[in-house]
Amino acid sequence: MKIGALARKTGTTAETIRYYERTGLLEEPPRTAGNYRDYGPTELARLRFIRRARDLGFTMAEVRQLLSLADDPSQSCEAVDSIASLHLREVDRKLGDLRKLRTELRHMVDDCQHGAVGECRIIEVLSG
Amino acid sequence: MKIGALARKTGTTAETIRYYERTGLLEEPPRTAGNYRDYGPTELARLRFIRRARDLGFTMAEVRQLLSLADDPSQSCEAVDSIASLHLREVDRKLGDLRKLRTELRHMVDDCQHGAVGECRIIEVLSG
């Protein structure tokens, strides 16, 4: 499978895949006679793993850790759990922040009387 | 007021203030005899406005627009409202995404039996 096909199967782009390779998240695949990257099911599975983790908001550093943990199935999954739990707490924090922010924005927009900028509540709130 | 004092008053850093100046968000202030930036209440107010907008999640481009709208108080605040409403919708979208993500993460972490990586639900979910 060439890089474009792999990209389509994983919802990425060729650029992103090459970027992952450059940064060591994906290993260098074998090449065809014409020097094209040639991917198989192993690389597909690995990239799918990476994409799922990224979609769940894990950083590339966390993905790297998760990948190396997944590579040793006999190990305790304590480390995996701790990465995921930490990330969950981080997401909870962000959710809280965003909810507060939303409330403020909502009030601001609701209070706007659609008059002149001089009396605009939005500008007033921002001006303090 | 020198840059450090302005930074302390606005919860920023001197680096950030200089960055805002470089990118045209803040104008170049007058200088003291010793070539130090010399800020007054106008700049303080402007920076506070910027910080509030940034804290509410507006992009720098949006802040730029809001600032130029705020500078003309006789104008209709339609444009202001539209920027804020658009941003609110964007925040709502992000909130939705984050809530979904949190649910998935929560399930993943809850299902983990704290055994070996080989049976780890977290790894399984990521592997698909």
Next chain:
DNA sequence: GCTTGACCTTGTAGCCACTACAAGGTGCAT
């Protein structure tokens, strides 16, 4: 008057996770 130390100056490079080219090579259909 001289030193110390906190602050300031400019300039450059780095962060994350991509994204967007440019300039050229490959491979298949017409």
Next chain:
DNA sequence: ATGCACCTTGTAGTGGCTACAAGGTCAAGC
């Protein structure tokens, strides 16, 4: 043989800062 989609490498840009390095300024203390 030509066109076209795809691939290659390399480099630079995005947003919103952040982190230096190498040097200048200024007030306080000795």
